Amino acid sequence: MGPLIELDGLEVRFGYRRILQGLSGSxxxxxxxxxxxxxxxxxxxxxxxxxxxxxxxxxxxFGGFDIRRQSRQLKxxxxxxxxxDAYIASMTGVGFVRLMAELAGLPPEAAMERAHEALFYVxxxxxxxxxxxxxxxxxxxxxxxxxxxxxxxxxxxxxxPTNGLDPPARERMIKLIRQIRASGQARLLISSHLLRDVExxxxxxxxxxxxxxxxxxxxxxxxxxxxxWVELEARGAVPAFFEELRRFALxxxxxxxxxxxxxxxxxxxxxxxxxxxxxxxxxxxxxSYKRDSLEELFFRAMETPDGDS
Amino acid sequence: xxxxxxxxxxxAGPLTPEWSRFLVPARYxxxxxxxxxxxxLFLLGTLLxxxxxxxxxxxxxxxxxxxxxxxxxxxxxxxxxxxxxxFLGFQSMLSFFVVAIAGxxxxxxxxAHGALPLYLTRPLTRRGYVLGKMAVLAVLxxxxxxxxxxxxxxxxxxxxxxxxxxxxxxIAFALLAGSWVWIVVLSLIVLAISAWVRWKPxxxxxxxxxxxxxxxxxxxxxxxxxxxxxxxxxxxxxIGTVWVRLFGRPAEPGAGAVFFRVQARGGxxxxxxxxGMLIAVCLLSLALLNRxxxxxxAVR
Numbered sequence: 107m108g109p110l111i112e113l114d115g116l117e118v119r120f121g122y123r124r125i126l127q128g129l130s131g132s133x134x135x136x137x138x139x140x141x142x143x144x145x146x147x148x149x150x151x152x153x154x155x156x157x158x159x160x161x162x163x164x165x166x167x168f169g170g171f172d173i174r175r176q177s178r179q180l181k182x183x184x185x186x187x188x189x190x191d192a193y194i195a196s197m198t199g200v201g202f203v204r205l206m207a208e209l210a211g212l213p214p215e216a217a218m219e220r221a222h223e224a225l226f227y228v229x230x231x232x233x234x235x236x237x238x239x240x241x242x243x244x245x246x247x248x249x250x251x252x253x254x255x256x257x258x259x260x261x262x263x264x265x266x267p268t269n270g271l272d273p274p275a276r277e278r279m280i281k282l283i284r285q286i287r288a289s290g291q292a293r294l295l296i297s298s299h300l301l302r303d304v305e306x307x308x309x310x311x312x313x314x315x316x317x318x319x320x321x322x323x324x325x326x327x328x329x330x331x332x333x334x335w336v337e338l339e340a341r342g343a344v345p346a347f348f349e350e351l352r353r354f355a356l357x358x359x360x361x362x363x364x365x366x367x368x369x370x371x372x373x374x375x376x377x378x379x380x381x382x383x384x385x386x387x388x389x390x391x392x393x394s395y396k397r398d399s400l401e402e403l404f405f406r407a408m409e410t411p412d413g414d415s
Numbered sequence: 416x417x418x419x420x421x422x423x424x425x426x427a428g429p430l431t432p433e434w435s436r437f438l439v440p441a442r443y444x445x446x447x448x449x450x451x452x453x454x455x456l457f458l459l460g461t462l463l464x465x466x467x468x469x470x471x472x473x474x475x476x477x478x479x480x481x482x483x484x485x486x487x488x489x490x491x492x493x494x495x496x497x498x499x500x501x502f503l504g505f506q507s508m509l510s511f512f513v514v515a516i517a518g519x520x521x522x523x524x525x526x527a528h529g530a531l532p533l534y535l536t537r538p539l540t541r542r543g544y545v546l547g548k549m550a551v552l553a554v555l556x557x558x559x560x561x562x563x564x565x566x567x568x569x570x571x572x573x574x575x576x577x578x579x580x581x582x583x584x585x586i587a588f589a590l591l592a593g594s595w596v597w598i599v600v601l602s603l604i605v606l607a608i609s610a611w612v613r614w615k616p617x618x619x620x621x622x623x624x625x626x627x628x629x630x631x632x633x634x635x636x637x638x639x640x641x642x643x644x645x646x647x648x649x650x651x652x653x654i655g656t657v658w659v660r661l662f663g664r665p666a667e668p669g670a671g672a673v674f675f676r677v678q679a680r681g682g683x684x685x686x687x688x689x690x691g692m693l694i695a696v697c698l699l700s701l702a703l704l705n706r707x708x709x710x711x712x713a714v715r
Contacts, residue, residue: 153710209538289424
């Protein structure tokens with residue numbers, strides 16, 4: 107799988123303000139999450155990659171297409187779900203999605219067929235003949251997703267896809283994005299403020315801060331790494347128990363109060379830990395894995411001095 | 416992606432040619448207009464004048480019918496430049512009302528709830544978008560003005576003979592060129608208004624204001640500054656002057672037809688100034704459209 111995003115000194119200015127400051131790097135992955143605080147440049151980066159904003163310096167490739175020279179091919183291969191409202195109030199759901207599919211190049215019959223399918227896919231099958239002006243916020247989000255996927259693009263850009271959704275609707279949106287990722291047919295770039303959304307839908311994360319890249323990490327790798335870190339608190343024959351743990355754990359450190367930390371080797375589950383506790387008649391008061399890896403990563407990136415990524 | 420499977424699948428079928436994409440918004444706009452009964456009826460109503468004109472031309476050459484109806488064809492208006500200039504003026508007035516109904520919603524609907532970025536993230540340029548929207552107005556105005564005009568010209572030619580066509584050949588050109596001047600100017604003004612005024616009734620009102628207030632402003636500035644250049648603010652005068660010249664009629668005050676009449680003596684607003692003003696109006700409308708039709712609003 108080639109890189110999804112290649113940045114080469116990409117810089118975007120609005121007047122005197124530098125929004126993106128010479129971004130460079132090559133980022134691969136099936137689904138890349140774009141994180142950053144407000145004003146970090148996430149949406150500007152998306153707009154630049156889509157060819158909606160012209161870079162003031164440098165260039166980039168998105169999905170293998172040069173954003174300057176292959177803009178039309180790039181647009182034909184991309185589905186975009188914007189952050190803000192994007193609909194025509196007087197049109198029906200199916201009419202609107204069909205229009206967008208036809209603009210992407212589908213013949214009218216194919217566009218009509220896929221508009222129906224996309225609306226059923228996002229759960230708006232029953233509401234597809236209603237005017238968009240009567241849709242709820244959640245339905246409008248879903249119709250934005252439907253128009254983004256109706257023409258079957260191989261690149262999908264989703265800007266804050268769970269904005270304004272209640273918990274059940276958010277769950278549904280996340281499930282749909284995961285299904286699209288699992289299909290392997292489209293590569294995704296997802297921008298979100300919500301770490302949990304990115305963690306649940308992406309393999310890689312690109313963190314922006316003040317128009318610069320603050321961090322890029324492979325979430326799967328991070329998850330694997332953190333899965334191996336175990337913190338525990340034991341009561342009973344603590345010294346003997348921790349000594350036995352040294353037989354299979356890579357690193358073990360513990361304190362007399364029974365609190366300890368160990369690193370498990372790849373492929374080894376936590377079963378030997380419980381077996382050793384049973385053998386030494388040790389009570390495990392607390393066993394925890396580091397689950398908040400992305401949050402830690404994010405805050406670490408935010409603390410990093412500018413450009414020191 | 417079959418409904419029952421509910422899985423995501425890329426589209427691998429045939430695509431429409433890229434050059435034809437600008438026609439997609441146009442087609443959808445026509446579908447929306449077709450669903451409006453009042454608009455359809457009004458559009459049908461614009462055919463009344465061409466039908467009447469065709470009847471007049473036909474009767475002039477049908478001796479049996481003239482005798483039966485006891486009519487004297489010699490007392491009827493001659494079929495010449497004046498006849499067709501009146502026809503163009505009357506039909507253009509009707510086309511103005513049609514555009515006032517159809518035009519205001521063309522761009523406003525896409526801007527009202529942020530749909531424009533979705534157009535522009537498809538393989539459709541801003542130029543293609545404007546062209547598509549203009550095509551809607553161009554087709555409507557054409558159906559009311561030069562298309563029936565040329566049909567009437569052809570009818571008269573077939574009844575009167577080639578000598579008449581040779582003598583009045585410039586009428587066909589004047590109908591076509593005069594209509595297209597009107598089409599381009601009116602379409603661009605309406606699209607610019609539609610981009611800036613999102614409430615349709617207000618946008619329609621602004622269109623009337625631009626057309627009629629310009630005349631009032633022109634007259635006022637003429638009175639205040641004791642000049643004739645104020646007429647350059649009067650769209651009626653500008654279009655009327657162009658048409659009168661195209662039809663080869665003298666550019667006297669009052670020449671022209673219906674809304675479109677010359678207001679100042681020929682030479683007081685020279686032809687180059689009239690054309691220059693029309694081009695300036697078009698460029699201003701394009702600049703207003705360019706300002707508003709952006710996928711991304713950059714805060715500088």
